[in-house]
Amino acid sequence: MARCSYHANVETELTCTECGKPICPKEMVLTPVGYKCPEHARAAKGQYQFVKPRQLAQAVGAGLLVGVGGAFVVAAIGFGGLFIGLIWGSLTSEAVRRASGGHRGGTVGTVAALSLVIGSLIAGVGFLTSVIALVVALVQLAVIEFR
Ligand SMILES: [Zn+2]
Ligand SMILES: [Zn+2]
Structure with missing residues (x-):
C-alpha cells in the first residue's frame, strides 16, 4: 500500500x-x-463550478428547445444520419452550455444527454443518429474525454 x-x-x-x-x-x-x-x-x-439552480433551469430549457425540439427536425429530415446527428448533438450541447452560463461537466452533460434521449424517443430519431448526437454532446461538454 x-x-x-x-x-x-x-x-x-x-x-x-x-x-x-x-x-x-x-x-x-x-x-x-x-x-x-x-x-x-x-x-x-x-x-467545474457548481451549477446554480437558475442556470440549471435555463440549461434544461435550452435542452428541451434544441435537444427535444431539434429531434423533430432531425426526424423530419430523415436522411444524412451521421452528419445530422453530429450537428444536432453539437447544437444541443452548445445551447445547454451557454444557457447554463458556460458550464461543462457532469451536470450540464446529463441535461444535454437526457434532452437528446427524450427527443430521440419522442420524435423517433434513428438509433445511430441518436448515439452520434449523444457522443458529440458529451465530448463537447467534457464528460467524455479522449486523450
Ligand atoms: Zn494525508
Ligand atoms: Zn493532484
Whole structure:
C-alpha cells in the first residue's frame, strides 16, 4: 500500500485523479470529477463550478428547445444520419452550455444527454443518429474525454 503524500505515516489506496499521487481521506477533496489532492481540487473547482439552480433551469430549457425540439427536425429530415446527428448533438450541447452560463461537466452533460434521449424517443430519431448526437454532446461538454 502507498503512503499519503501529506502524511508519511498514513497508508492509503486513494490517489488524486489528476496527478495520481497517494492521498488519504484527511486532505482528499471530492469533486464532480473524482477525488483530488488539495492542490488539484482548487484547479478543478475553477473548471467545474457548481451549477446554480437558475442556470440549471435555463440549461434544461435550452435542452428541451434544441435537444427535444431539434429531434423533430432531425426526424423530419430523415436522411444524412451521421452528419445530422453530429450537428444536432453539437447544437444541443452548445445551447445547454451557454444557457447554463458556460458550464461543462457532469451536470450540464446529463441535461444535454437526457434532452437528446427524450427527443430521440419522442420524435423517433434513428438509433445511430441518436448515439452520434449523444457522443458529440458529451465530448463537447467534457464528460467524455479522449486523450
Ligand atoms: Zn493532484
Ligand atoms: Zn494525508
